[in-house]
Amino acid sequence: xxxxxxxxxxxxxxxxxxxxxxxxxMPIHYGSQLNExxxxxxxxxxxxxxxxxxxxxxxxxxxxxxxxxxxxxxEKISQQTxxxxxxxxxxxxxxxxxxxxxxxxxxxxYRIVVNAGTRAKDIAWMQQQLGDYQATLTExxxxxxxxxxxxxxxxxACSVLSTDEAEQAKALKIFVGASIGDxxxxxxxxxxxxxxxxxxxxxxxxxxxxxxLAAGVKPIxxxxxxxxxxxxxxxxxxxxxxxxxxxxISGLTWTVAWQPKSRDFIxxxxxxxxxxxxxxxxxxxxxxxxxxxxxxxxxxITATGVEGKITSGTFSPSLGRAIALARVPADIGDTCKVAxxxxxxxxxxxxxxxxxxxxxxx
Amino acid sequence: xxxxxxxxxxxxxxxxxxxxxxGTVTIGITDHAQAALGDIVFVELPEMGxxxxxxxxCTVIESVKAASDVYCPIAGVVVEINENLEDEPEVINSDAYxxxxxxxxxxxxxxxxxxNAEAYAAACADDAH
Numbered sequence: 001x002x003x004x005x006x007x008x009x010x011x012x013x014x015x016x017x018x019x020x021x022x023x024x025x026m027p028i029h030y031g032s033q034l035n036e037x038x039x040x041x042x043x044x045x046x047x048x049x050x051x052x053x054x055x056x057x058x059x060x061x062x063x064x065x066x067x068x069x070x071x072x073x074x075e076k077i078s079q080q081t082x083x084x085x086x087x088x089x090x091x092x093x094x095x096x097x098x099x100x101x102x103x104x105x106x107x108x109x110y111r112i113v114v115n116a117g118t119r120a121k122d123i124a125w126m127q128q129q130l131g132d133y134q135a136t137l138t139e140x141x142x143x144x145x146x147x148x149x150x151x152x153x154x155x156x157a158c159s160v161l162s163t164d165e166a167e168q169a170k171a172l173k174i175f176v177g178a179s180i181g182d183x184x185x186x187x188x189x190x191x192x193x194x195x196x197x198x199x200x201x202x203x204x205x206x207x208x209x210x211x212x213l214a215a216g217v218k219p220i221x222x223x224x225x226x227x228x229x230x231x232x233x234x235x236x237x238x239x240x241x242x243x244x245x246x247x248x249i250s251g252l253t254w255t256v257a258w259q260p261k262s263r264d265f266i267x268x269x270x271x272x273x274x275x276x277x278x279x280x281x282x283x284x285x286x287x288x289x290x291x292x293x294x295x296x297x298x299x300x301i302t303a304t305g306v307e308g309k310i311t312s313g314t315f316s317p318s319l320g321r322a323i324a325l326a327r328v329p330a331d332i333g334d335t336c337k338v339a340x341x342x343x344x345x346x347x348x349x350x351x352x353x354x355x356x357x358x359x360x361x362x
Numbered sequence: 363x364x365x366x367x368x369x370x371x372x373x374x375x376x377x378x379x380x381x382x383x384x385g386t387v388t389i390g391i392t393d394h395a396q397a398a399l400g401d402i403v404f405v406e407l408p409e410m411g412x413x414x415x416x417x418x419x420c421t422v423i424e425s426v427k428a429a430s431d432v433y434c435p436i437a438g439v440v441v442e443i444n445e446n447l448e449d450e451p452e453v454i455n456s457d458a459y460x461x462x463x464x465x466x467x468x469x470x471x472x473x474x475x476x477x478n479a480e481a482y483a484a485a486c487a488d489d490a491h
Contacts, residue, residue: 033426034401223400227426291448293404293424315403315426322404341406341422 005050006144006202010209014219021222022117024051029221036224037317040191041358044150044157045220046212051116054143054199055123058109059135066102066110069129071247071265073257077104082178084188088247088255089114089122090267094274096241096250098122101188103177108135111177111184113145115237129266143184144205146198148217149228151358153195154187160211169196183208190225192232192356227314230323233285233353239296240283240311240325248274249327251283251352279330285352286310286324286338287362290345294324294338301337301344302329310338318355319362325352364394364486367459371473372482373435378459379476382466387473388442389435390463391423391454394486399425402454405447408465412440416471421464423454435476438467 002025011018016027027048029036039045057066066074072087083104089097098118103111114122126137148157158166165181172178177186177197184199200208213219226236233251235241241250248256248271256271257263288294294313301307308328316323328336328349337344353361366372371379376395380388396402404424414420414434421432443465447453454462477485 029400032401034403223427291404292406293429295429315424317426 003051005048006205007048007050007146007209010206011048011219016219016221022051022115022119024116026051027219027221029223030219033221033223033227034317036218036220037227039218040150040193040220040224040228041318041355042151044148044153044195044217045224046209046217047147047149047220047222047225048144048209049147049197050144050205052145053114053116053119053122054140054145055112055114055126056109056138056140057112057135058138059133060108061133062108062110062135065130065133065135067263068265069126070100070102071256071267071271073263073265074102074104074110076257077102078107080176081105082172082176082186084175084177084186086255088241088252089125090247090265090271091243092266092270094246094267094270095243096237096245096247096252097125097243099235099237099241099252103186117238140199142202143199144202146200146205146208146212147189147191147195148198148212149189149191149193149195149220151193153193153217156215156217157196157198157212159215160208172196190232190234191228192234193228193358226312227317230312230314230325231316231318231355233325233351235325236312245327246271246274248279249281249283251325281308281327282330282332283352284326284328284332285350285354286313286326286336286347287319287350287354288322288324288338288345288347289335292322292340292343292345294322294340294347298324299339300326300328300332300347301339302332303336304329304331308332308336316354318358319360323354364392364397365459366392366394366479366483366486368479370459371435371476371478372485373433373476374485375433377432377435379435379473380463381473386441386466386468387436387438388463388466390458391432392482393458396455396458396462399423399427399430401426402451405451405454405464407443407445407447408440410440410443414438414440414467416475423451432464434467436467436469436473437471438469440465441468442466
């Protein structure tokens with residue numbers, strides 16, 4: 001029996017097509033994935049992301065623990081209350097257990113959001129690493145989360161808040177969150193558009209959903225969430241990286257904080273060795289020049305004959321052509337071939353970012 | 363309930379077949395199939411002159427979600443393809459039985475094995491359970 005979020009009835013009311021996602025009954029679309037995608041790029045849409053896992057880490061050693069646990073360094077955010085940091089959590093082999101967002105709320109208080117599909121192993125790993133650190137991890141199952149995204153998302157979301165709350169929410173800088181009224185509101189997202197992710201009590205979330213709906217924010221399914229994040233060039237855990245790949249071949253080198261050298265984070269030794277031996281692969285974007293659709297697991301054929309793999313691909317609704325993220329030989333040229341069924345189609349190799357703020361990056 | 367025109371024949375894999383009365387049949391996918399696929403973004407058409415047996419994979423339809431095979435409902439040779447689908451694959455979503463036709467075959471066997479509308483409606487109803 002699948003789990004249901006506190007918004008399950010709301011999805012039914014909006015004629016959602018529900019599918020199993022990581023053990024949850026989640027809306028894949030509410031009629032048309034393409035229209036929902038365009039709605040977010042052009043106006044404002046909202047996603048129920050209550051299946052994601054909110055963890056509060058509290059205690060005197062919270063910061064020291066995270067500096068050991070994460071490949072990125074929470075020191076970077078420890079000057080500004082509410083500031084968020086994207087990081088990988090690595091195993092000792094330097095491979096990715098999960099990617100996550102951590103918010104700095106106080107020296108002894110951080111809030112972490114991890115993926116739904118990795119919930120059990122993430123919590124087990126964190127508890128195991130906690131050891132003698134003076135900190136406790138609490139899962140906030142009492143909370144739901146709505147992501148409101150799009151060029152008009154912030155204005156429309158603020159219109160359902162009280163004057164005082166709206167003022168605070170409007171003042172949020174990019175990648176910063178704050179407790180505002182009964183909500184925790186962060187200016188973050190997974191679409192390449194501006195917007196908020198709003199955490200709220202399970203009892204209040206349906207009311208907030210209805211208010212947003214009345215304000216003209218349309219419900220968007222997980223199908224469009226995937227095409228939006230792919231256009232934005234944002235990685236999806238389990239598809240673009242997992243426990244067999246390091247961040248260095250997943251387009252996530254920028255999230256590894258090498259300095260200071262004295263910070264001994266889990267996986268550091270393995271990553272340094274990988275770097276010293278020379279990283280053989282890189283993570284790129286592909287744009288199909290021919291007609292067709294790029295999909296995960298398709299083989300990339302390069303001029304040298306060494307092959308790569310598409311990790312996620314789709315038809316880009318914003319660009320009207322197929323795009324993909326791929327792990328390929330480091331010496332790949334400007335173009336490559338992709339094997340689609342019995343054909344070899346030509347693709348252009350680009351930086352893994354296709355659309356930002358409604359505009360093409362190509 | 364999806365639209366199932368009574369004058370057409372059907373397969374359990376959700377293709378429709380129109381008997382043109384001159385030894386050729388026109389083939390597409392049903393309204394039920396297009397709804398299940400979602401937004402269609404690409405159609406890999408068969409080539410003119412291709413010869414198929416009943417059940418051969420002859421066309422690939424890609425929606426935003428996934429790629430899906432179309433199986434040839436009847437043996438024959440491709441004599442016409444709907445090239446308009448290259449630019450407007452979404453007409454399969456909006457008009458599966460008319461503008462959304464995929465190809466025409468000169469048939470080399472009879473239509474007897476295909477389902478009528480009533481039988482297909484029953485098969486779709488079973489699918490839903």
